[in-house]
Amino acid sequence: MARDLTFHIFRYHPEDPQSYPHLETFHLEETVGMTLFIVLTRIREEQDPTLQFDFCCRAGMCGSCAILINGRPDLACHTKTMDLPEEITLLPLPVFNLVGDLSVDKGSWFRKMNERVESWIHRDGSFDPAALEERMDNRTAVEIYELERCIECGCCVAACGTANMRPDFLGAVALNRIARFMVDPRDQRKEQDYFEIVGTDEGIFGCMGLLGCEDICPKNLPLQDQLGLMRRKMGWSAIKGLFARK
Amino acid sequence: METYYTDLLCIGAGLAGERVAVEAALHGFKSLCLSIVPPRQSHSSAAQGGMQAALGNCAMADGDCPDIHFVDTVKGSDWGCDQEVARLYAEQAPIAVREMAFWGVPWNRVVGGKSTYYKGGKVFEKVEPKENEGLITGREFGGISKWRGCHTSDGTGHTLLYAMDNVCVQMDVPVHDRVEAIALIHNGITCMGVVARCLKNGRLRVYLAKATVIATGGYGRLYRETTNAVINEGNGAIIALNTGVVPLGNMEAVQFHPTGIVPPNILVTEGCRGEGGTLKDVNGDRFMPVYEPLKQELASRDVVSRWMTHHIRQGLGVKSPYGDHLWLDIRHLGRAHINSHLREVEEICKKFLGLDPAEEMIPVRPAQHYSMGGIRVNKFGEVYGLKGLFAAGEAACWDLHGFNRLAGNSLGETIVTGRIVGKRVVEFLEGYEVRFDTQVIQDAYNKEEGHIKTIIQRQNGPEKVFALRKILQDELMDRVSIFRNGPDLQKAVGKLQELYDRSDRIGLHSQDQGVNPELTLAIRFKGMVRLALCVAHGALMRTESRGCHAREDFPERNDRDWLKRTLAFWKEGDTLPGLSYEPNSRVWELPPGDRGYGAAKIICSEDPVVCGLEPGEPTAAFNE
Ligand SMILES: Cc1cc2nc3c(=O)[nH]c(=O)nc-3n(C[C@H](O)[C@H](O)[C@H](O)COP(=O)(O)OP(=O)(O)OC[C@H]3O[C@@H](n4cnc5c(N)ncnc54)[C@H](O)[C@@H]3O)c2cc1C
Numbered sequence: 001m002a003r004d005l006t007f008h009i010f011r012y013h014p015e016d017p018q019s020y021p022h023l024e025t026f027h028l029e030e031t032v033g034m035t036l037f038i039v040l041t042r043i044r045e046e047q048d049p050t051l052q053f054d055f056c057c058r059a060g061m062c063g064s065c066a067i068l069i070n071g072r073p074d075l076a077c078h079t080k081t082m083d084l085p086e087e088i089t090l091l092p093l094p095v096f097n098l099v100g101d102l103s104v105d106k107g108s109w110f111r112k113m114n115e116r117v118e119s120w121i122h123r124d125g126s127f128d129p130a131a132l133e134e135r136m137d138n139r140t141a142v143e144i145y146e147l148e149r150c151i152e153c154g155c156c157v158a159a160c161g162t163a164n165m166r167p168d169f170l171g172a173v174a175l176n177r178i179a180r181f182m183v184d185p186r187d188q189r190k191e192q193d194y195f196e197i198v199g200t201d202e203g204i205f206g207c208m209g210l211l212g213c214e215d216i217c218p219k220n221l222p223l224q225d226q227l228g229l230m231r232r233k234m235g236w237s238a239i240k241g242l243f244a245r246k
Numbered sequence: 247m248e249t250y251y252t253d254l255l256c257i258g259a260g261l262a263g264e265r266v267a268v269e270a271a272l273h274g275f276k277s278l279c280l281s282i283v284p285p286r287q288s289h290s291s292a293a294q295g296g297m298q299a300a301l302g303n304c305a306m307a308d309g310d311c312p313d314i315h316f317v318d319t320v321k322g323s324d325w326g327c328d329q330e331v332a333r334l335y336a337e338q339a340p341i342a343v344r345e346m347a348f349w350g351v352p353w354n355r356v357v358g359g360k361s362t363y364y365k366g367g368k369v370f371e372k373v374e375p376k377e378n379e380g381l382i383t384g385r386e387f388g389g390i391s392k393w394r395g396c397h398t399s400d401g402t403g404h405t406l407l408y409a410m411d412n413v414c415v416q417m418d419v420p421v422h423d424r425v426e427a428i429a430l431i432h433n434g435i436t437c438m439g440v441v442a443r444c445l446k447n448g449r450l451r452v453y454l455a456k457a458t459v460i461a462t463g464g465y466g467r468l469y470r471e472t473t474n475a476v477i478n479e480g481n482g483a484i485i486a487l488n489t490g491v492v493p494l495g496n497m498e499a500v501q502f503h504p505t506g507i508v509p510p511n512i513l514v515t516e517g518c519r520g521e522g523g524t525l526k527d528v529n530g531d532r533f534m535p536v537y538e539p540l541k542q543e544l545a546s547r548d549v550v551s552r553w554m555t556h557h558i559r560q561g562l563g564v565k566s567p568y569g570d571h572l573w574l575d576i577r578h579l580g581r582a583h584i585n586s587h588l589r590e591v592e593e594i595c596k597k598f599l600g601l602d603p604a605e606e607m608i609p610v611r612p613a614q615h616y617s618m619g620g621i622r623v624n625k626f627g628e629v630y631g632l633k634g635l636f637a638a639g640e641a642a643c644w645d646l647h648g649f650n651r652l653a654g655n656s657l658g659e660t661i662v663t664g665r666i667v668g669k670r671v672v673e674f675l676e677g678y679e680v681r682f683d684t685q686v687i688q689d690a691y692n693k694e695e696g697h698i699k700t701i702i703q704r705q706n707g708p709e710k711v712f713a714l715r716k717i718l719q720d721e722l723m724d725r726v727s728i729f730r731n732g733p734d735l736q737k738a739v740g741k742l743q744e745l746y747d748r749s750d751r752i753g754l755h756s757q758d759q760g761v762n763p764e765l766t767l768a769i770r771f772k773g774m775v776r777l778a779l780c781v782a783h784g785a786l787m788r789t790e791s792r793g794c795h796a797r798e799d800f801p802e803r804n805d806r807d808w809l810k811r812t813l814a815f816w817k818e819g820d821t822l823p824g825l826s827y828e829p830n831s832r833v834w835e836l837p838p839g840d841r842g843y844g845a846a847k848i849i850c851s852e853d854p855v856v857c858g859l860e861p862g863e864p865t866a867a868f869n870e
C-alpha cells in the first residue's frame with residue numbers, strides 16, 4: 001500500500017500585507033522513488049500555484065534547494081520520502097532573509113561572505129597568455145578540490161548555534177573557504193593575513209565547536225577538521241604575534 | 247521606475263556571462279550581471295566532465311594541437327559549424343584553460359610514470375612523461391582523437407564557476423540575483439538594456455546599458471526528459487526573438503546525451519565512458535561494438551544516443567515502470583577509481599537511485615541535454631539585427647557546434663567566447679555613447695506592465711499554465727526528439743500552434759501579485775511556445791539528417807541542399823516563425839566528408855565549397 005504523506009509547509013509572503021507566518025498542510029500519495037523535489041513540484045502544479053521554493057539543478061549539485069526537513073537542514077532534491085516518516089514538516093532555512101515560504105535569500109549572504117573572506121587568489125602580476133601554465137603537484141590540486149566542493153547550500157550555517165545568535169558570524173563554510181586558499185600555493189597571503197579575517201569572534205573564536213555543521217554538510221566536507229586546524233594555526237599565529245610585538 | 251545604469255549589462259551569471267563581465271571590468275568599465283539564481287548556482291556549476299583544450303601534456307594527448315582539435319570539432323558538428331569560429335576556438339582554448347588556472351581552478355595534473363586505464367572494459371597501460379609532471383592533464387571523451395578534456399575530478403563546471411565568480415567578487419562586479427530580464431529595450435536599431443522583474447518582490451525594474459550581453463544558457467526545459475536545470479527555459483532566446491528583428495540560429499539542433507539516469511534524467515558524465523565505462527543491454531551484452539566497431543561507446547553523442555534508441559526499439563532494453571532503459575557499467579573501474587575520479591557519479595547513484603555503482607550497473611537512457619541553437623551571433627558575438635547587443639555561451643548560436651556538440655566543448659565555449667565577446671564589448675564601449683530614448687524606455691516598460699496586468703486580470707481564465715507547459719514538453723519529447731519524421735513533425739507544429747492560441751487564455755488560479763511562481767511562468771510561457779515552434783518548424787523544413795537532426799524519412803546528409811544554417815524570426819502577429827537560411831561557414835578549411843563514425847549516406851555537394859580565407863586575412867583575429 002502506498003503511504004498517504006502529510007506535509008506541513010511553512011507559508012509566509014513578507015511582501016503581502018495580508019500574509020502571516022503559519023504552517024499549511026498538504027497531502028500526497030507516495031510514489032516509487034519520490035523525492036521532495038517531486039513533492040514540492042507536484043504540490044505547486046496541482047494544489048497551490050503560489051507555493052515558493054527553490055530548485056535549480058535538482059541533482060544535488062548546485063545548493064539551491066536546502067530547507068529544514070523535519071528540523072534538519074538538507075537538500076530537498078536528494079531527499080527521498082522513503083527515508084522520512086508519514087508526517088513531514090518543511091521550513092525555510094533560518095539565518096538567511098526570507099523571500100517567501102521555503103525560499104530564502106542566500107545570494108546576498110554568500111556574496112557578502114565571499115567579500116569578507118576575500119575569496120579569490122591573491123597574487124601579484126597579471127596573466128601571461130603566451131606562457132605555459134604554472135606546474136602544480138596533482139596531490140595539491142586534489143587537496144584544493146576536496147575543500148572547494150562546497151556548494152554554498154547554507155546547511156552548515158543554518159545548523160550553527162552561533163550563526164543563529166549573531167548575524168555577523170562567518171560560519172563553518174567561510175572557515176572552510178579560507179582553508180581552501182591556505183593550501184593553494186598560488187595564493188600569496190600570509191598566515192597573518194588570514195588571521196586578520198578570521199581570528200575574531202565573528203570567525204574562528206566564535207565557534208563553540210558543539211553542533212554538527214559537519215554532520216549536516218550534504219557534501220561531507222571535513223568542516224570540523226578545518227575548524228580544529230584553523231583554531232590551532234590561528235592560536236599559534238596569535239601567540240607568535242604577541243611575542244613578536246614585545 | 248526603479249532604474250539602474252551600467253556600461254555593460256550581462257543577462258546571466260553563468261560562466262559565459264561572468265567571463266564577459268570580467269573582461270569589461272578588467273578594462274575599467276562598469277559591468278553588472280543579472281541572474282535568476284545566485285550566480286554560483288547557475289547551471290554551469292553542474293558540468294562534471296571537463297573542457298577541451300589541446301594542451302598535449304598527458305601521454306594519450308601526445309602530439310595534440312589546435313589543428314586536431316579543430317578537425318574533431320568540425321567532424322563532431324557533422325560539418326554544420328562555422329569553421330572560422332571552430333578555428334578561433336581551438337586556438338584560444340589552451341589560453342582560456344591556463345587563464346582559469348591563473349584564477350584558481352585546481353585542474354588535475356599530470357603524474358609522471360606508469361598507470362593503467364580502461365577502454366571498452368579492458369585494462370591498458372600508459373606511461374606519463376616525467377618532464378610534463380605537474381602540467382594540466384586531460385581525459386578522453388566521445389568523438390575526440392586525443393585526450394584533451396581538462397578537468398577537476400568530476401566537478402569541472404563547479405570549480406570553473408567558483409573561480410570565475412571569485413574574480414567577479416574581486417573586481418566588484420555586482421550580480422543582481424533573483425532578477426529576471428523579461429524584455430529588451432530597443433528601437434529596432436539599437437539595444438539599450440532590459441525591463442526586468444525582481445523575483446523577490448515581483449516589481450518591475452529597468453536596466454539601461456551601453457552594451458547588453460545575453461548569456462542565459464539553454465532551452466532544455468522545453469523537453470520533458472532533460473538533464474538541464476529547472477531554470478533553463480530559454481528566457482534569453484525568448485526576449486531576443488520577441489524583438490522581431492533578431493533571428494535565432496539552428497533551433498532544430500537539439501542534443502540528446504546518452505546517459506541520463508532513469509527515472510530522474512540526471513546526467514552522469516560522459517567521463518564515465520571516457521574513463522572506460524561500457525553500455526549494456528537487457529542480456530548484459532555490449533552493443534556499441536556491433537554498431538560502431540571503431541569508436542564503440544566513444545562515438546559522438548548523437549551517434550551513441552541513436553544506437554541506444556535503436557537497440558531499445560529492437561526489444562533489447564530493460565523493462566521498467568518508467569519505460570525501457572539500458573545499463574551503464576563502470577563496476578570494473580574499481581571502487582578506488584570511482585571514489586576519486588567519478589565521485590559525483592557515485593553520489594548521484596547512491597542518493598537518487600539507491601545503488602552503488604561499484605557493485606551495480608546504472609540504468610540510463612538518452613535525455614535532452616544541450617541546445618546547439620540559440621541567438622544568432624557573428625564570430626565576435628554580435629547579435630544579428632540590433633546594435634549594442636551581444637550573446638555568448640549556450641544561449642548563443644556562435645555556431646561552434648553545428649549539429650552536434652562534442653563533450654567538453656561547451657565549457658570551453660563559455661570561457662573562450664567570454665574572452666572574445668568581452669574584448670569586442672570593450673572595443674565597442676571605448677568611445678561609444680548611447681542616447682537613452684526615454685520614450686522608448688517608457689514604452690517598453692508600459693508594454694510589460696500591461697502584459698502582466700492582462701494576465702492578472704484573466705483571473706480564472708480557462709487555461710492553466712502548468713498544464714500547458716506539460717503539453718508543450720510532451721509534444722517536443724514525443725515528436726521532435728532523437729528520431730524525427732515529416733508526419734510527426736507536422737503534427738507537433740499543429741499542436742504547438744494550438745497551444746500558442748490557448749496561451750492567450752491562461753488564467754491565474756492564484757491572487758498573489760508578488761513573487762507568485764504561477765505568474766512568473768505565465769509571463770514567459772508564450773515565448774516558450776514560440777521557441778518550441780522554432781525547433782519543430784525548423785526540423786520539419788530541414789529535409790536531411792545531420793548530426794543530432796535525424797530524419798527517418800530523409801536519412802542522407804544532404805550537402806547539396808542543406809549545407810546551411812536555419813534562421814528563425816518572429817514577427818508580431820505571426821503564428822509560425824519565418825525561416826531563412828545562410829551558409830554555415832564563410833571559410834571551408836575542411837571540406838565536407840565522412841566523420842568516421844555513425845555511418846550515414848551523404849549526398850555530396852555538386853560544387854564542393856572548399857575555400858580558404860582571403861590572402862592576408864588573419865586566421866584567428868583574436869590571438870594574443
Ligand atoms: C548536467 C550537465 C553537465 C554538463 N557537463 C558538461 C561538461 O562536462 N563539459 C562541457 O563542456 N559542457 C557540459 N555541459 C554543458 C555546459 O555546462 C553548459 O552549456 C554551460 O555551462 C552553459 O553556460 P552558460 O554560461 O551559457 O549558461 P548557464 O550556466 O546556464 O547560466 C545561465 C545564467 O543565466 C541566468 N538567466 C537565465 N535567464 C535569465 C533571465 N531571463 N534574466 C536574468 N538571468 C537569467 C541564470 O540565472 C544563469 O545565471 C553540461 C550540461 C549539463 C546540463
Ligand code: SF4
Pocket residue numbers: 156159160161162163171172206207208209210211212213214227
Ligand atoms: S562547530 Fe562551530 S561553525 Fe560548526 S556549527 Fe558549531 S559553532 Fe557553528
Ligand code: SF4
Pocket residue numbers: 149150151152153154155156157172173176216217218219220221223
Ligand atoms: S560547507 Fe557543506 S553545508 Fe556548508 S554551505 Fe558548503 S556544502 Fe553546504
Ligand code: FES
Pocket residue numbers: 054055056057058059060061062063064065066075076077078
Ligand atoms: S536543486 Fe541543486 S542541489 Fe538541490
